[in-house]
Every structure is written in structure tokens, then in C-alpha cells.
Amino acid sequence: MTTEENRSPAIVTAAILVIGDEILSGRTKDKNIGYIAEYLTNIGIELREVRVVPDVTDEIVAALNALRARYGYVFTTGGIGPTHDDITADAVAAAFGVPIDYDPRAVAMLSERFSPEELNEARMRMARIPAGAELIANAISKAPGFNIGNVFVMAGVPAIMQAMLDVVAPTLRTGTKLLSDTVQAGLREGDIGGPLAVIAQAHPEVSIGSYPFWSETGPDTHIVVRSRDAGKLQAAMNAVKTMIESERQRRN
Template sequence: MAEHKTITAALIIIGNEILSGRTQDANLAFLGEQLNELGVRLREVRVIPDVEDTIIETVNTLRQAFDYVFTTGGIGPTHDDITSAAIAKAFGTELARHPEAEALLLGHYKPEDVTPARMKMADIPVGATLLDNPVSKAPGFRLENVHVLPGVPRIMQAMFKLFSHELVGGEPVLAASITSRVPEGTMASKLGEIQDSYPDADIGSYPFIKDGRAGACFVVRHPNKQTVNAAAEEIVEAIRGFGAEPEADERP
């Protein structure tokens, strides 16, 4: 553990529609899982409105605090898509027509669909590197450690998979989940003891109610497989000590 630097990330979800409850975000869960596999720990997520000052302040705070920052939302063709301009301001750079992005869009749209609004998607902060969009062509971009992605999950996910190999991660964290119908209150004391035996493991308890009965899923996280397995085995023993058996994993 000690030889490895922990690599951290933050996600900024930009969009009034998420805050109003109208749209259920799907990007956080995707990025959390993907980054974890790459050995990057997603440490903070902020959901903010389409307000320029808020975007600028949030980006500038988080890009200092984390190794990687990802933003989703606000890079489309309409008047409420203000992320690219706000990112340029956050970095003190200009927004300018990017020749490669322009060529991508001109090659994608029929001539009658080439509108000023669509070509706005070729305006990229100066100094940024484009991130390819295999679905609808309009690119995202990376500026230093900030990766600017669209909000539509299918497009965001396809783009992430094209550049994720470039992210430099630390040690991946391995996890084991053990679900049972022993309530977490019953397990709590024993679980605390197990946590104390493995102080650098992260042991979480996630209660649920299903078919009118309480249960809990216990998750052990640690970079070392032996440690994960040993702690998980102690949790299984504790569950059996309460006369129950582990069940198929529940994802509440």
C-alpha cells in the first residue's frame, strides 16, 4: 500500500434537469465503477446548475483538489449549453473554433443541417485536446486534468471508453459483498470488531428492506485480495453465528 500513491477524482454533473429531479443521473454510477477498476478513487461529486459563475468556481476548486476532474452536461448546441465557455473562463483561456472539431462536424452533418448552433459545438477552449465521440461526432475535450463530457449517458460512456486507457491509476481496490437477512443492527458489534482487525480495509454496511424483511449487504474494500477474502470470511462466519446464511448479492 505505502508505495502506491492514491489517485483521486471528482465528477461535476452540470444540469438543471438533474437538480429539478426531472432526469435521473446515470453517469455517477458508471464513472464510479469504471474509475474504481482503473485504480482511481472517485472522492466527490457535485451536481450544479447551468450557471456560469457556479461552473467556473466549482471547476477551479475541484481541479486543484483532485488528480482528475470529469464534467458531464452542457456541451450541446442550444442556448443552455454553456459548459465549454465556462471552462475556458475557468482556465483563463479563450473559446475558439477548433479546426479538427469543425471538420468532424462538417463531415457528419448534411449541408442543410450545418447551422451556427451546431457549429458552436466546434468552439473549444484554446489549448484543449479533443476527446472523440463515436456516437454523434461532436467532441468533448480535456484541458489539463479536466475532462469535459456530454450528459447523455450512452454518448458519455462511449467517449469515456475511448480515452480511459490514458488515465493513470493507482492500485485498484478489490471488493467483496456479502448479503444476508441478518439486520445490520444485529451484526454491528461483530462488524466493528472485524473492521478493527483490518483497520486499513473499508468495511461498509448497506441495509435494505425487501419483501417486507430487513437485510444488509456488507462490503469489504482493500487493494489486497488476501485481506478482502480474510475479512469477508469473518463476516460470513459472523452471519452463520446468527443462524443465517449469505444470500445472492442485493444491490439496493
């Protein structure tokens, strides 16, 4: 999905900005964050932050400006539909300090799906694009997303967002993929917290996380080791497995 020209050994970071009152109220359950996070991880982009904001222009602008200054990419979802509260495009234009108007390219895309009679004022809102933005094709409903600067503005509907992300992905600069390995400890998280901290200190370039869960035999823990270096990942995982075996024997 990525090309050698786009690949960089540096860490490439990203954030997600979810926009919509319906997410904050709980009426709509977000299905995009996890999908985007996994997608980015698989192509070598590290998701560092997620924010959820209401359909309020000032809050969208403030969050977007903070995130785009801090991370390599920002992906927004939601608020680019035909209704009065779909204000994302206007807020993005305000954040970048550019005008917004009907984009002939977007109008042409919408015309592929809607007849002139159907292309009413509400649907035409989806053709309003900030000046200087590039369009993101939408194979499902034709209404485009757009890219301006390091910001990619996508639909909130999961199927449409996913189609847009497939279009966007080949254009992104990516870094070295984050590798991971997981082991089931067979022990409670509290049983291994101390020894695990010692291992983490001994392997500072490796991320080690513990995740408790309830198995068929009772409380248990998954330990996940992450690194961009396969050798360092293996060394840390070997230490974790040795520690687990030692703790198990000590308790038997």
C-alpha cells in the same frame, strides 16, 4: 484497457461534475454517475466526490476549480450542446483562464455529419473549444468533447458519454484496483452493528460497509468488504463470516 506505463501503485482519485438545470429540477434522471463510477473502479481509479451544479457560469467555474485542485481527474457531463444554455465550454475556459474560439479540428468533425447548410450558428457552438485543449472523439454524433489539464469534458447524453469515456480511458493513469467481496448476513443491520464495528477497528486498512435490504424472509443485510490487498480483504471477510455465524447461533 490500461497499459503498464499508465499503471501506478498509488491511489488515483477522481470526481464527477454534473452540469445542468434539468438534472437539478428532476426533469432528467441522471444515468451517468453510476456508469462512470463503476467504469473507473474497474480500471483502478477511485471516485471520491460527485457534484451537481446548474447552468450558471460562476457556479461551474467554482466547482470545477475546487475539484480539479483536489483530485487527480475531473469528469464533467452535460452542457456542450448547441443551445444557449450549453455553457460548459465557456465556463471551463474561464476556470483555466484561457480564450475560447472555433477549433478547426472540431469544425472538421462536425462537417463529417452536417452539410454546410446544416452547420448553422447553433451547431457551430459545439465547435468552440478552449485554447490548448485536446479533443475527445465522438463516434455517435461527431460533436467532440475535450480534455484540458486534468479535466475531461463530456456530453450528458449517456450513449455519447459512454463512447467518449471509452476513448479517454486508455490515456488515464490508474492505480491498484479496489477489490471487494460481499456476504449476505441473514440478520438485521442493528443486530450486527456492534460486532461489525469491532471488526472494522481490527482491520483499519479495509473498508467494511453494511447495506440493509428486504429479502423474501424479511429484513436482511449485505456486508461488503473492500481493500486493495487481497490478503487483508480475505482476513477481514473471514472475521465477518465468523461473526455472522456466531450471531446466528446466538439467536437460534
